[in-house]
Amino acid sequence: MTELLPIRDLQACCAPITREPVSVLNAESLAVSLKALADPARLRILSMVAAHEDAEACVCDLTEPLGLSQPTVSHHLKVLVDAGYLTRSKRGTWAYFAIVPGSLDSVAGLLATV
Amino acid sequence: MTELLPIRDLQACCAPITREPVSVLNAESLAVSLKALADPARLRILSMVAAHEDAEACVCDLTEPLGLSQPTVSHHLKVLVDAGYLTRSKRGTWAYFAIVPGSLDSVAGLLATV
Numbered sequence: 001m002t003e004l005l006p007i008r009d010l011q012a013c014c015a016p017i018t019r020e021p022v023s024v025l026n027a028e029s030l031a032v033s034l035k036a037l038a039d040p041a042r043l044r045i046l047s048m049v050a051a052h053e054d055a056e057a058c059v060c061d062l063t064e065p066l067g068l069s070q071p072t073v074s075h076h077l078k079v080l081v082d083a084g085y086l087t088r089s090k091r092g093t094w095a096y097f098a099i100v101p102g103s104l105d106s107v108a109g110l111l112a113t114v
Numbered sequence: 115m116t117e118l119l120p121i122r123d124l125q126a127c128c129a130p131i132t133r134e135p136v137s138v139l140n141a142e143s144l145a146v147s148l149k150a151l152a153d154p155a156r157l158r159i160l161s162m163v164a165a166h167e168d169a170e171a172c173v174c175d176l177t178e179p180l181g182l183s184q185p186t187v188s189h190h191l192k193v194l195v196d197a198g199y200l201t202r203s204k205r206g207t208w209a210y211f212a213i214v215p216g217s218l219d220s221v222a223g224l225l226a227t228v
Binding site: 028048 | 156
């Protein structure tokens with residue numbers, strides 16, 4: 001199987017899906033990237049991380065406002081890191097997460113028609 | 115349960131998720147809209163409909179290029195109509211599908227950071 005493209009490569013290679021026919025591989029890659037976003041907790045995590053001081057947050061900042069357990073939040077964070085939306089950097093006891101610049105804009109750019 | 119917002123209302127009400135914290139209801143609504151897109155066949159259908167003559171297509175135009183059965187394509191078309199991405203108009207034997215103007219731009223606008 002050909003490897004799927006991560007979101008940062010997808011925008012570099014591809015026009016918006018309504019501008020020219022999307023290839024099978026690129027449709028599969030974009031679907032995987034969209035699936036990672038298509039969850040209310042993960043959308044709220046991205047929003048909270050962006051709004052947090054210095055635009056980064058640890059799992060300890062997120063569990064209470066989300067009302068979810070630490071393992072559940074950690075799982076969602078891992079999905080977002082694996083999909084290329086969040087960076088993870090370990091400092092002391094905690095790992096800190098920040099939005100990968102351009103990642104959400106890549107998805108938006110592939111969907112936008114104007 | 116409060117009713118989820120369709121994609122056209124979501125953009126009217128809401129800022130991009132990274133600009134201000136997204137509410138629980140809006141995160142759930144956007145997740146539902148993204149789930150409808152997060153499928154390679156549905157992304158290819160939207161792309162094919164947009165590229166087709168007069169920017170509309172019937173299921174008869176889509177089955178062969180997609181390599182899927184008519185019931186499967188009809189199922190995907192129904193998901194896209196229900197989610198607010200496609201219109202459906204019956205003319206003679208066939209129903210014709212076209213992109214709802216602004217629908218993909220609404221999703222893109224909620225994800226974009228710039």
